[in-house]
Amino acid sequence: MIHNLYLQFTKKLQYLFKNKDFLDEALHHRSFVNEQNTAMRDNERLEFLGDAVLSLVISHALMKRYPDLKEGDLTVIRSSLVNERQLACIARSLNLGDYILLGKGEEQTNGREKDSILSDALEAVFAAVYLDGGYDVVFKVMESLFSEKIDSVISESEEHYYKSQLQELVQAAHYSTPFYTVISENGPDHEKTFVVELKVGKFTTRGTGKSKKKAEQNAAKIILGEIEKKGLKS
Known part of the structure; x- marks a missing residue:
């Protein structure tokens, strides 16, 4: 990644990489790598790891912030946070699409705005932060990024919470x-x-x-x- 773009993105992410290669790999879409004549890696392996990091960190953050919520409620809330639409929304808040390297075909079909490409790249970035800085660092980065989303989902859930609790109680x-x-x-x-x-x-x-x-x-x-x-x- 060009140095100025690297600094722009890490400033938005609020994390400066010790090993910039992790971030570079996270931003290499398969379509771009396929057009190169080098042994460059695409971001799919990091995306695989990032998916697991995402689930763990969001689960941890929810348990930390809402110690009284039951397992079923936590599961529903987590699923509302880790889906493609929410991830793409966070990616857009970081202008992540500006930094992803795409092949000509994806460029021509507006790939930088596709939810699937943005969400996959964001998961890869989470994995890159984890590998570069460790769990505590990626937890801090992700908790900051997801904070407003968590509050919003919790607020929506509360609209149904007490009625659901009462219904379950009387049925049991x-x-x-x-x-x-x-x-x-x-x-x-x-x-x-x-x-x-x-x-x-x-x-x-x-x-x-x-x-x-x-x-x-x-x-x-x-x-x-x-x-x-x-x-x-x-």
């Missing part, structure tokens, strides 16, 4: 099915407040929120607290 105990009813909607369309009543057997409560879903979640959260105190006895 063969208890009454939760029943939600919208009691009122107040305020203008752009700033409504919803009130939802929730009945579960002997338990009844109300939750409020800026959306029907949020009000239902708040009601489910209250009921879960009551169940924890009193238990599910008919």
Whole structure:
């Protein structure tokens, strides 16, 4: 990689390689290597390793940040973070497409914008950081890159969390099915407040929120607290 481009990318990545060869290999797409007359390696081996590094680091980061989440919830959240679309989004935030070396065919078909090429190259970069700096370094780099994505996915998950927890609890105990009813909607369309009543057997409560879903979640959260105190006895 040309020195100026190397410095630009490592500044965005917030990591300076000790061995620049790792990064060079991570940015060599197969289409580019196939057009060369040298024994140059493409980035597919690093992509293979990077996929494993990605899964480990994201799993570790989620367990560290959310120690109370169950294994099933962690798995769902992780799958929302390590897919091609999310990886390509992070790659674009680094302008990674500007630094990948592509063959003429991929250049002509706008390969620098393809999600598959960007996500594969990003995994290869993660592997390069791991090989060059070790686990603690790649964890720090990736945690920084994924921080906002993790918060966003967690926020979306919370929209369903308490209702799901309540549903699982009553089903396991063969208890009454939760029943939600919208009691009122107040305020203008752009700033409504919803009130939802929730009945579960002997338990009844109300939750409020800026959306029907949020009000239902708040009601489910209250009921879960009551169940924890009193238990599910008919």
